[in-house]
Amino acid sequence: MYKVKEAAELAGVSVRTLHHYDRMGLLTPKKGGNGYRYYDDNDFIILQQILFFKELDFSLQKIKEILQSPDFDEQSALQQHKKILLEKKARLERVIKSVDQSIASFRGGETMTPKERFEPFDMQKVEEHRKKYAKEAEQRWGDTDAYKESAERTSAYSKDDWKKIHEENEEIDKRLVQLMDRDPADEEVQKCIDAKRQHITKYFYPCSIEIFRGLADMYVNDPRFTKNIDKVKQGYAAFVSKAMHVYCDQRT
Amino acid sequence: MYKVKEAAELAGVSVRTLHHYDRMGLLTPKKGGNGYRYYDDNDFIILQQILFFKELDFSLQKIKEILQSPDFDEQSALQQHKKILLEKKARLERVIKSVDQSIASFRGGETMTPKERFEPFDMQKVEEHRKKYAKEAEQRWGDTDAYKESAERTSAYSKDDWKKIHEENEEIDKRLVQLMDRDPADEEVQKCIDAKRQHITKYFYPCSIEIFRGLADMYVNDPRFTKNIDKVKQGYAAFVSKAMHVYCDQRT
DNA sequence: TATTGACTATGACGTAACGTCATAAATTAT
DNA sequence: ATAATTTATGACGTTACGTCATAGTCAATA
Incomplete structure (x- = not known):
């Protein structure tokens, strides 16, 4: 049983964040007679899951729906999580590489034209990719039927x-x-x-x-x-x- | 010379976004007698730069400062930002690790302690490490003499x-x-x-x-x-x- | 030429996910 | 017992726009 501050520190979030989650009914810990919030193990599991999905750029509303849906299967959700995280990482690595290239070209004294500078990015493509990707991700977790089907498929x-x-x-x-x-x-x-x-x-x-x-x-x-x-x-x-x-x- | 809608579509942003950038003095195109905004080539270059820095998670305020500062040092900005990206990556890696652990602990039926559970999220540790590291790194790789020396050393x-x-x-x-x-x-x-x-x-x-x-x-x-x-x-x-x-x- | 429809402008409020006070009560430390 | 923390709630601030509402502009059409 942890009080807000401790819980917040453990999870690496702010106290206000926990207040916020409580208020919006996303994570509602037990409350003592003094009105204090007390977080137990189970709350921490939920919090961890919230952070997972946040990492995936889901809105808190969506996360609420997902976590509170009765047919939410943690295990296969985790498996899918990993995939997306690796994707993100790969993308980050590409961005870093591009930054490196920019830096390198500075060192070489060459001046990059803006076009060159953005080549590794190609914003439009990036955007498209993100959108497509978000759609697929949503179908996998957001829409329950599709999610269920996919989960059943591998678990069967x-x-x-x-x-x-x-x-x-x-x-x-x-x-x-x-x-x-x-x-x-x-x-x-x-x-x-x-x-x-x-x-x-x-x-x-x-x-x-x-x-x-x-x-x-x-x-x-x-x-x-x-x-x-x-x-x-x-x-x-x-x-x-x-x-x-x-x-x-x-x-x- | 493009009008807003066309310009927006070309750049893959919304009209409102361009309005916003204009209002905040970030990107101010020429205005016709009718009050319409007309975007020329130069505006597009600026826009591209804005999008570039946005992709790197700079705030619009920061971007404004950067782009409008006459002594804007792109290089140090990029280097600064690389640090942040590497941090992000490190964090992602921790998250992935945590997902793996979660999956494993499900299989093994073991229960994670709250601490273990949030280890990968623990921003504080990441921050501390980053600071320590950044200091040393800056001394060696910063734009200064130390860096030059080291570079000369290996290039020699x-x-x-x-x-x-x-x-x-x-x-x-x-x-x-x-x-x-x-x-x-x-x-x-x-x-x-x-x-x-x-x-x-x-x-x-x-x-x-x-x-x-x-x-x-x-x-x-x-x-x-x-x-x-x-x-x-x-x-x-x-x-x-x-x-x-x-x-x-x-x-x- | 009058009208329609698409586009534009400005203004203002809405949103998400909190941050940041402010105020007051409860807990803990000295 | 008093001071220092921590807690709660409330309310306004913030970022980067989204979303109307209202009104002027422009090009094509009836």
């Missing part, structure tokens, strides 16, 4: 199903490993990449180009991923990622 | 120098690989770690404990690093990182 898989899924995936990887000496744009390679995408679509979720692109970035940006994927063969992650990008570029 | 190295440096580093790595079965805290191991630090100090920059700790984290968090380092041997990165942390912990 039996051990044998999983085995089959993994085997199928490994099959594709094997084929790709044998093509690693070729160009990422090679036709055979691209066929495998398409198979990879359809595999995801088939067993998990409709894998849009945008999502697939995000995945490609993830392969090289997330060390856990890289490690797992590179188990197949040293440098495999980078190769697949490149090929996936080619694939996506060809389709936009 | 000849190919042979680089070769020697690399060889020396590999020498240390080799020794460490042979000790990989031992405990990271093992005396021999720690000696090598010290050698590693001194190597950096000798050839690059005074490698403080804090910096060294940061490096340790980078070894496992940055895929480019991990990849390079793991080339030496599978799992080497993790081992070195752990040993480095032990080393740093012993000295603080």
Whole structure:
């Protein structure tokens, strides 16, 4: 049982924020006879979830709806969270890279034209991406039916199903490993990449180009991923990622 | 010469946004006798710059100051902002870690303590670390003499120098690989770690404990690093990182 | 030419997610 | 017992616009 200040410090938010959440009925802790708010373990779990969704740019209203919906499945929500977070991270990394480029060009004494400066960004694309992405995210959690369906889909898989899924995936990887000496744009390679995408679509979720692109970035940006994927063969992650990008570029 | 709507569409912002920018004196286009706003090429360049800085999370006020200050130093602004972006990234990484932990604890049925739960969110720690680090970093990489010196130092190295440096580093790595079965805290191991630090100090920059700790984290968090380092041997990165942390912990 | 419809301007209030006082009661420390 | 913290509530401030409302302007049409 923590009082506001302590709770706030633990969570790294302000006291006012907790007041706010209480007032709007998002997080309502027990109240003592003195009117004080007392936060228990359960409140902290909820708070953590709130922060998760906030990280995903959901509005507090939306978060309220989601968390208070009776068919909210924490576990698969977490899994999906991770994906989005990795996407965000990849995007951040791109921004950082662009800033680095700007700095570097200064050091080199070259003057960048504004156009050059914005090239790595291309605001319109970024915006489009965000919008598309937000839509997909909303469908996944906001709209309950779609969310339920997706959750049921993966949770319905039996051990044998999983085995089959993994085997199928490994099959594709094997084929790709044998093509690693070729160009990422090679036709055979691209066929495998398409198979990879359809595999995801088939067993998990409709894998849009945008999502697939995000995945490609993830392969090289997330060390856990890289490690797992590179188990197949040293440098495999980078190769697949490149090929996936080619694939996506060809389709936009 | 474009009128608002057209200009807005071109830039991918709303008309209201342009009104807003005009009102606050951020972007003031020419006005016709009818009071209409007319945006020319130059206005678009400014607009692009505004969007650029917005993407970097600057407030409009800040952007105004930046763009209108005659002695606006884009470089230092960018460097400043890179720090913030890196912080964001670090925070994201913590969040991701926390998601992983949550998933794991669900599977294991263990309960997280509130502290554990918010570790990745804990802004205060992040802030503290950033401040400490920023001070040191600024001394070395700031726009000042120290930076110049360091830059000159490395740029002055000849190919042979680089070769020697690399060889020396590999020498240390080799020794460490042979000790990989031992405990990271093992005396021999720690000696090598010290050698590693001194190597950096000798050839690059005074490698403080804090910096060294940061490096340790980078070894496992940055895929480019991990990849390079793991080339030496599978799992080497993790081992070195752990040993480095032990080393740093012993000295603080 | 009068009218319609699209576009424009300004003004003013609305919104989200809090920040920032102000005031007063309760708790804790000395 | 008194001072220093912490708490609560209320209310206004803030950022970057969104969303009307009202009214003038412009180009095409009946």
